[in-house]
Amino acid sequence: MTTSVPPVNGQVIGLAHYASRAALERVLARSGTTFEQSVALRAVSDNGGTAERARVAGRLTGALKIEEPAALRTVEELTALKLLEEPAPGQVSLTDGGRELFASIRTAGDEIAARVYAGIPAEDLATAGRVLALVTERAEAELPGS
Numbered sequence: 001m002t003t004s005v006p007p008v009n010g011q012v013i014g015l016a017h018y019a020s021r022a023a024l025e026r027v028l029a030r031s032g033t034t035f036e037q038s039v040a041l042r043a044v045s046d047n048g049g050t051a052e053r054a055r056v057a058g059r060l061t062g063a064l065k066i067e068e069p070a071a072l073r074t075v076e077e078l079t080a081l082k083l084l085e086e087p088a089p090g091q092v093s094l095t096d097g098g099r100e101l102f103a104s105i106r107t108a109g110d111e112i113a114a115r116v117y118a119g120i121p122a123e124d125l126a127t128a129g130r131v132l133a134l135v136t137e138r139a140e141a142e143l144p145g146s
Contacts, residue, residue: 013132020116027108031101036074037083039063041094041102044084050093053086065143 006012021035028038043059044051053075060071075092078084083098094102117125 008131013135020112023112023116024109027105027112031104033101033105034074034077036060036064036066036070037078038102038105040071040074040078041083041098041105044092044094044098045102045106049099050087050091053090053092056092 024038025035028035033041039060040056043056047055053072056075057068057071060066060074061068064071075084078098079086079092082095083101084092085095087093
């Protein structure tokens with residue numbers, strides 16, 4: 001049986017994104033974590049465990065295309081849940097609980113990615129990465145304020 005390859009377009013890219021995100025959302029649901037919260041935890045973790053609140057909010061608004069008040073609410077939720085703390089004005093740091101939660105999310109996400117990308121040649125993944133980066137750049141140029 002031959003499977004036809006669909007042309008790459010926004011729908012195909014979106015379907016791949018939503019299928020992958022749905023798999024991650026199942027993991028997040030077990031811990032009561034939202035996708036937005038996981039992105040905020042990653043932003044703090046990627047910055048060494050402490051980041052400026054504005055930088056975390058900027059990561060959420062830039063990556064998820066949400067408004068700044070929603071991004072700041074997400075950071076406040078994580079603080080209220082004691083997953084982030086404020087070591088100094090305008091900064092947030094992962095707590096031990098936040099670090100543990102994010103480590104478990106990262107591990108589960110890595111396991112999902114390993115299964116999803118298994119058997120795809122590295123050169124195909126590199127090509128897809130270059131194409132998607134260019135599509136993202138062009139799509140973001142279409143947004144107001146670009």
